[in-house]
Amino acid sequence: MAEEEAPAERAGHVDRRLLEILVCPMTKTPLVYDEVRQELISRAARVAYPIRDGIPIMLQDEARPLDEEELRALKRR
Numbered sequence: 001m002a003e004e005e006a007p008a009e010r011a012g013h014v015d016r017r018l019l020e021i022l023v024c025p026m027t028k029t030p031l032v033y034d035e036v037r038q039e040l041i042s043r044a045a046r047v048a049y050p051i052r053d054g055i056p057i058m059l060q061d062e063a064r065p066l067d068e069e070e071l072r073a074l075k076r077r
Contacts, residue, residue, distance in 0.1 A: 013054055024049075025058050032074065041066070043074055 019033050024042035031040040031049070039048040040056050047063035048070075049056055066074075 014051055022056060
Protein backbone atom coordinates (compact mmCIF):
# COMPACT_ATOMS: atom_id res chain seq x y z
CA MET A 1 0.00 0.00 0.00
CA ALA A 2 1.44 3.37 -1.01
CA GLU A 3 1.87 6.04 1.62
CA GLU A 4 -0.39 9.05 1.27
CA GLU A 5 1.37 12.37 0.62
CA ALA A 6 1.33 14.94 3.38
CA PRO A 7 -0.83 17.97 2.43
CA ALA A 8 2.19 20.29 2.11
CA GLU A 9 3.88 17.87 -0.30
CA ARG A 10 1.06 17.84 -2.86
CA ALA A 11 1.66 19.97 -5.95
CA GLY A 12 0.42 23.50 -5.48
CA HIS A 13 0.47 23.49 -1.69
CA VAL A 14 2.95 25.36 0.45
CA ASP A 15 3.99 24.29 3.93
CA ARG A 16 2.31 26.64 6.43
CA ARG A 17 5.46 26.68 8.58
CA LEU A 18 7.43 27.98 5.62
CA LEU A 19 4.84 30.71 5.02
CA GLU A 20 5.22 31.86 8.63
CA ILE A 21 8.95 32.54 8.28
CA LEU A 22 9.17 33.95 4.74
CA VAL A 23 9.38 37.72 4.31
CA CYS A 24 9.60 39.95 1.27
CA PRO A 25 13.22 39.99 0.06
CA MET A 26 12.91 43.67 -0.88
CA THR A 27 11.27 45.09 2.25
CA LYS A 28 11.74 42.34 4.88
CA THR A 29 8.02 42.64 5.71
CA PRO A 30 5.48 39.80 6.13
CA LEU A 31 3.78 38.30 3.09
CA VAL A 32 0.13 37.43 2.46
CA TYR A 33 -0.56 33.99 0.97
CA ASP A 34 -3.05 33.99 -1.91
CA GLU A 35 -3.97 30.32 -2.17
CA VAL A 36 -6.20 30.80 -5.21
CA ARG A 37 -3.59 32.58 -7.34
CA GLN A 38 -0.68 30.70 -5.76
CA GLU A 39 1.22 33.88 -4.91
CA LEU A 40 2.87 35.49 -1.91
CA ILE A 41 1.93 39.14 -1.77
CA SER A 42 4.05 41.94 -0.39
CA ARG A 43 1.86 44.91 0.44
CA ALA A 44 4.92 47.05 1.21
CA ALA A 45 6.67 46.34 -2.10
CA ARG A 46 3.37 46.19 -4.02
CA VAL A 47 4.32 42.93 -5.76
CA ALA A 48 3.24 39.29 -5.82
CA TYR A 49 5.77 36.44 -5.89
CA PRO A 50 4.67 33.30 -7.74
CA ILE A 51 4.49 29.86 -6.17
CA ARG A 52 5.35 27.07 -8.61
CA ASP A 53 4.89 23.42 -7.71
CA GLY A 54 4.63 24.42 -4.06
CA ILE A 55 7.89 26.40 -4.13
CA PRO A 56 7.83 30.18 -3.55
CA ILE A 57 9.91 32.00 -6.17
CA MET A 58 11.28 34.90 -4.13
CA LEU A 59 13.14 36.72 -6.91
CA GLN A 60 12.49 40.37 -7.79
CA ASP A 61 12.66 39.53 -11.49
CA GLU A 62 9.83 37.02 -11.05
CA ALA A 63 7.58 39.30 -8.96
CA ARG A 64 4.41 40.63 -10.55
CA PRO A 65 3.55 44.29 -9.86
CA LEU A 66 0.18 44.76 -8.17
CA ASP A 67 -2.28 47.23 -9.61
CA GLU A 68 -4.33 49.70 -7.53
CA GLU A 69 -7.44 47.51 -7.57
CA GLU A 70 -5.52 44.53 -6.18
CA LEU A 71 -4.00 46.69 -3.45
CA ARG A 72 -7.43 48.01 -2.43
CA ALA A 73 -8.74 44.44 -2.25
CA LEU A 74 -5.84 43.50 0.02
CA LYS A 75 -6.66 46.29 2.44
CA ARG A 76 -10.12 44.76 2.91
CA ARG A 77 -8.63 41.41 4.02
